[in-house]
Amino acid sequence: MEMVGMIATSRFREEAISYLNDAKLHTDTSAKTNMLKRLKEILLHRDPSLLNEFIPYLLELQTERSAPMRNYLVQMIQEICLKYPEQISKVAPVLLTLIHDDVPAVARHAISTSSSLFRITFEQVALQGIYSGQLDAKLQESWEWMTTLKDAMYSASKEHKNDGVRLLAIKFIEMVILLFTPEPNGSTQPPPVPQKSEKTAFNVAWLHGGHPVLDVGSLGQEASRNLSLLLDQLRGTEVLKIPGPVAVVLVNSLASIGKQRPSLYGRVLPVLLGLVPNWEVIKGVQATSSIAQALKNAFLNLLKCTHSGAGPWRERVVSALKRMKEGDAAEPIVNQAKAEKLQAVDRARPTQENGIMDEHPGKRARLSPAQADSREGKSGCGMENYGGSVDAELDTDLSKALDSIRTLLAKGEEAVTSVDCYIARISAEVLADVVIENMKNLPHLPPAVSPRATSETKSGLPFNLGVPFSAVDTLEQSLVSSFSGQSFASSIHPPELVPITSDHRRDPRRDPRRVELHHMDLSADVKLEESVVDVPNSSSTDTIVHMGEESFSTPSADEQMSFIPGISQTHVSKETKDISIDGPVNTVGMSLVTASEAPQIHNVAISLPNLTGPSSPQPISSPLHNSVQQVDAIDEVKPLVSIAVESVPSSVAVVGLKDEVQGVALSGATFQCASTPVPVVFLNTDEQIVLWKVLLQRILGSHKQVASSGGNELRFTLLARFLLGSDADDEVWEILLTHILADYQNHRGHDLVLHTLYHLYADQRSPKGESNGGALTPFAYEKFFLSVAEGLRDTLPPTDKSLSKLLGEAPVLPMTALELLEGLCNPRVKIKDGLEAPVVERITQGLSAVWSLILMRPPVRSECLHIALKCTVHELEEVRTKAIRLVANKLYPLNYISQSIEDYAMKMLHTVLDMGNHDLNGTVDSPANDVLELQDSKADQVTDRGPNSRTSVSDQYVANENSGEEEEHKNGKILVSVHEAQRCMSLYFALCTKKHSLLREIFDIYERSPKAVKQAVHKHMPVLIRTIGSSSLDVLQIISNPPAGSKNLIFLVLHVLTELSAPPPELIAAVKQLYESRIKDAKLLVPILSSLSKEEVLPIFPRLVALPAPDFKGALDRILQGSVHTGPALTPAEVLIAIHGIDPERDHVPLSMVKDACAVCFQQRTVFTQQVLAKVLNQLVEQTPLPMLFMRTVIQAVGSFRSLVSFVMEILSRLVSKQIWKWPNLWIGFLKCAEQTQPHSFHVLLQLPALHLEKALIRHPNIRVPLTKHASKPAVRSTLPRSTLLVLELAQDVVPSETVQSTPADVSTPASNPDAETQVSESAKTGHLA
């Protein structure tokens, strides 16, 4: 049984291997996928034990060029993992790569697969942890991979250039949010026993009992961050920027989240409702009208929610729906009226409508005028409604807000919920102002704070801030949590909140910036500010950027400043832990700016205060803590420290901001912060550099957070600028390089490298670049490029496409990069016994890179082509084959290079003619030379090299080939030559299959070629001809009119062409023409014989018989085989008869050849069966005169088939009756046959007339005795004539005359010569007759 199993396994394994290979080798995509389907069938259903072995091979398919293949790979991965989840950790890296696939369909499939795998794994992890309290290593590994995948999808949801991919990524986030948050209606306890059935939906609430890996709290936090990620994309008019389907899916997803998760309802709805004021704009824009519909549906859906959290929102949703149905024109007025009406209805929240309304004008104003314009251009209506006098509005908003809070709070405890709701609804802008206003009212001493809040604050902050801060934090925290709509029922609202004065509202935020600016060189600042701000405006999602904005806003940029705090709420909440908030108080900021406009000055401004959450400042503050001792002072002296380093050329400035916090913290509500002196610390150059590096490492290290919040693009740009601005030494580049290469895929190495390269390039190009601190040598670009390329080559597997992508997308290719490529493609290996696998894969990698470069980078096209061409004559066949495949299949069809390829191939072909003729003198080991040459000419003219220089290079190649071959000549002449000839000709042969007209050249040179070359041609030709086929006109032309001396080659070609299938009529015609006009060689006709008719074959039959035996045999086979349609030209019998019909004299065929032909026939006993022979003999015996070889054939027939004896005897009797003795040659044969067939022949012999019997007995005396014995049998004897008996001496009767007459003659004959016998018998006959 086991045995059977093993056999089956090995059989499946073999099958699987062959499918896999076929899948890789096939060129046709559908065939490829078919193979994979079968393979999958085996792996999944027949013998899953093979999975472990095959998965690595399958994963290699990720580098397949054809997208359907990659797509199918994803399909396989999915099916495999759904059935065998333990494989997930193996396949996850591939999914990770394919998520970023260039083909959207593949990326989409990868994402949907990842999603389902994520869900499965998550639930498995959760359940296993719940039930067994621990996770097995395998599952844990899978889970880690899934987490990585999840992060990748987060960034895809925001950044992916393809909308379809984004849709799925958003859907994925929705799924994660739902997975990570408890289902309110589900059971909060896991089922007591692990269930296999899927009936009970998994609920994250089960995890409350504890889990080794998962933590409900952090899952919830992640869900909350994700929700922000989705919400942010819809805030304000963001929705107009994103593509329609994305917006629709966002709205749908959010609605579905809100509906299913009451806890998030309050966060979702404000954002959705926030879209309503933009309703007309959205509806007006054509592409977004569907969003409106989606929004309406979302509201309707959300209205259906019955849980308590939804209650308070009902009216607002209803009114929003009503509003959405309003006509276009009346909109503003109606809104006003509506708002008023609403206010009347809902007295508890008198200003909420305004709050909502105002959120958007506020945001809108953040746009630069240019953006607003473009937006207006897009939307085409009504923007001015929103862009009005912002400050005025804000002021009124603020006082309204304060009023209403005051009113609410006055109601006492029971109003707390109303306050929460209110706060949750007012715009971040207004809320921020409210907070600032209330800062002034903080007590000098902190109120009692819950220990939890304090500890959280402390643990989160980089420094131990002064006690007063805890109080502020706590306050903030409470505000935030209520803002974000989470249920909040504590009573932390300090009563001091209520009294308010509003005059200084703005001061706290503006002053510090002014202060800061005073500390810096103003002109530089302005430039700095410009250089930063133009970037962030385009996509204002990155925390870093916001900070930059804040820190560097100029005093004149009032508007900008006033809106920053409100906006950044969302971003900070993404990044930080619970307590993170920024109201107006937030000025923690880091800004890394490269001031390319401001020569000699590099500023890094870091401000390090205070209230906000830990995560964003952390990367900066910590290194400072370590490297700059002064920072320690922060802990002790003041809650706020500023360090400012004014920069001399290339310096690092750390500027601490004087912040309002101080004022708040000191709590006396005095705002004289501007006058506080700021300590300035100067760093020396070394310190600066150290700081730089630490900074860089920090920034690089934080890639994950940035990526998951979707800020990658911006980050790359900033990083690149940052690096460029650094005056640090090479180490900075090495740090970057190490980071990139550490995990090229996940660190988004490609994007980062490209950004950096482009900046380097631009810098190098610009005239100013030279003066940029001298940090960048002119070779910086090249150096960085090369080190990345080499790094990629050395760290990534050869199957990875990153290198090729880099080469393809870099701004410009330095010469050194081409050298690197050259090195990949043409490894200098002198080992004759093949290459190691990795080297071969490297060659593939190099060649595919070359290919894409040729396609994508015209300036280096000819250089790349040369690398490829050079590879096609590489001494190692493996290399050569790959290169030729590339050149012939992929490059040759490109019309802009096909001529160059052809020329080169032709040149190489002609070199073989000289083989063995050239002298040894000019031998130089020149590949190295070659590169030099290439390089030199490049240096002169990097981008534009004409075809002339190319040709000269190829000339050189030719010279090289010759010289290289020269050396080998000394070793083993012939063998090496054949090899060499193949080396030079392979490319040409490959091209012939693409362009048949090239074929003639081979025939042309054939005659002049040395023997080795001919051998090589003979070796190549069959393959070539088989590929081209007989239908090619060029082939036919060559056949009907071949160049002189190419006869043998023609034979070969014909042979190959007719080998497998019947020759087409055109080919037959061509051959006939050739036979008739040029080459009178029947051998030529052999290949087409099967297609000729009987009438055509018979006339040339003697010529065929005259061919050497092997050729005749071939001809015979073809004649007998015939074509499928017409059947054989001649039957075997007809063949034999035709052979017998040949007259040596008339047909000029030597008799021996005819005999040979007969022999050939007799050798084929299966064809020339005894029936055939009988038939032939029957016909031949009727011929008059009898064919010359008749008796010979009879003898052979009976020799071959003993059973023919009786039939032969009949023939012999017929011969007797035909008086066979009259043909002397045949008579001898007759007797010989009779002798050989005795005793069967006795009765025939006895039929002979006595005279001839006697002669026979004389000729073959050994038969006399048995014959006599036979004749003496009474039955026989009685039938015999007396004369016969006399001859046999069975009768005593004396007939002297006859006996005497004949005896002397008979006696004399054998003694003399055999020829005499005829004469004698002739004379005897005549005598007898006479």
Next chain:
Amino acid sequence: MQGKMKLRYAMVCASNQNRSMEAHALLQKRGFNVSSYGTGAHVKLPGPSIREPNIYKFGTPYRSMFEDLKRKDPELYKRNGLLQMLKRNVAVKEAPQRWQENAADGVFDVIFTFEARVFDIVIEDLQNRDLGLMKSVLVVNIDVKDNHEGAAIGARLALEFCRLLETVDTWEDEIDNVVQKFEKQHRRRPIYSVGFY
């Protein structure tokens, strides 16, 4: 012909009689891979008066409806075109199918509706299914009247829209352009949504 089309379509109206079937018939004729459904609770056909409609269950063959109506009042139903419509339907498929009950028909790429109410029902139904396949589906609505002329117009519009969809690589990236183009050509603004299987 069918081989050239990339997407699988569903035409949906209330009763799977008039608008969806007209479109079904037309698209099928043009080689699209298309199915059709209704979202109503029953199949409703006009009767002798507005208060006496003919009501059938989904799944009742068109053929038996045809015979039923012919038996009841051949004159009337010939005059209002119902018999002709049913005859056309018989040629297309066996019986009206209810959208909500035919989830087993598998995944569509594009769902076309002819009435905002139907559009909403389809979207909601898709959300309720939630198979977790992560396969996106485009739901498009163009409002047309539920009479014979309206159906003919709707079917033509659906055909044009589907043709446009077939010209783009992935509708996810191009849908806004397709809608825009369509609106320019036909002065109708389709509303779309994106659902997931």
